[in-house]
Amino acid sequence: MKPFTLVFLQHAKGRGDLPADGEELERLLEQAVGRGRQGRPFGLDDKVFVDYLAQRLPLAKEGVTLAQVFADTHMEDLYLACACVHKVPEAIATLEKHHLSELRTWLKQTNSVVDEVCQSVRIQLLVGLTPAGPRLVTYRGSSSLQHWIHVVASRLLPPGKPPSGNGSPPASLLNALENIPFQGPDSEIELIKRRSMDAFRQALSEALDGLLEDQRRLLRSYYIDHLTTIELGRLIGKDQSTASRKLALARETVYEETKRLLKERLRLASKEFDSFVAAIQSNLDVSLSQFLGERDDEDEK
Structure with a gap:
């Protein structure tokens, strides 16, 4: 054979x-x-x-x-996705140079949270938000890779702000939290959101403070300085694969600690808490980007 x-x-x-x-x-x-x-x-x-x-x-x-x-x-796109999933540095650089830079242009058709969405898409594609790993593994080549990436990005946009709209970006982390799409009865969920905002902000702050200094620096370099995982590897003296793993670990540590603190303080019913936490996880990249940016602004004052 x-x-x-x-x-x-x-x-x-x-x-x-x-x-x-x-x-x-x-x-x-x-x-x-x-x-x-x-x-x-x-x-x-x-x-x-x-x-x-x-x-x-x-x-x-x-x-x-x-x-x-x-x-x-779309064989060429599938080949590129395969190389990225297998952590080939040149392929990842190609994805970021062509497809993710085009995504930024596409998102700028609206005043939406361009930087935050782009960063979130990068993490989903190359690192992953779940134990399943990078989102790119689910791309099958039935449509162009660029179109598929647009679909992924569209699902991360705040409700009511598609790329053809004229929405304005959230002014702060709290506004971003207000845009989180919860599942459940509207009145009940809105009440949970309102009384949970301060707790969420405090828990996220404490989770970040509890990180090791090199983990905070890694998150800041990725979310605020917009370094690629290849550049992060150079920054810490490791290869791109190691940098990706360290970034994913830092992000997961923040998520798990934020979740733990909220569970202690909110005293929500199990179903309510699960909905709240699921929304936090799906929007964590936007929240981290905005929150770290706010911290940097405060430090400069």
Whole structure:
């Protein structure tokens, strides 16, 4: 069995009408790798990409051949996502230079929280907010990577402020908290939000104070100075992968400590508290960016 075919078939059963001819399948895979590279191999092993591609194919549809599936797949974008997920520095630099810089331009069509949303998207794509890891692993190539990133960003915008609108950015962390989309009866949730704002702000402040100095510096460099994870690695004398892990750990430490302090002080019912905490987690990047910025402003006065 040919090398690409051997790797591909480990995950591709039931995903596309596979050619009966082994030579034809190998040829299709070679073409897919070639389309993905497009002169930018990033040092990624071809078999790694073939394996990645196989795991992200849609389920087979009657009459749809594998060649047709491949033709409809944004192979170059999927290759870039694969390289980023595997922490290839050149690929991450390419994603930030082209796709994330374009995201900033797209977001500037509105007066929304451009910097905060961009930072949040960067973390979701390259680091991840859950144990599942980087959000990029869920990109399957069925649409362009840029469009997919726009969708991710749209879900982080404050309610009622799509990219075509003229909304103004939240003036402070408290305004950002007011925009958190809670689940549940409106009147009940609004009451929880109002009486929880001060507690949230205090808990977040104490969680940040409890960090090690190098963790605070890492968060400030990422959220306020807008350093990439590659640049963070240089700053701390480590590689990009280590910098990403340290950043994720610092962020998770803040989240867990904020959650612990709020649980002690708010005395909400379990269901109410779960809704509140879920909203905090999904908006933590915006909150951290604004809160650290406020601290820097106060320090300069």
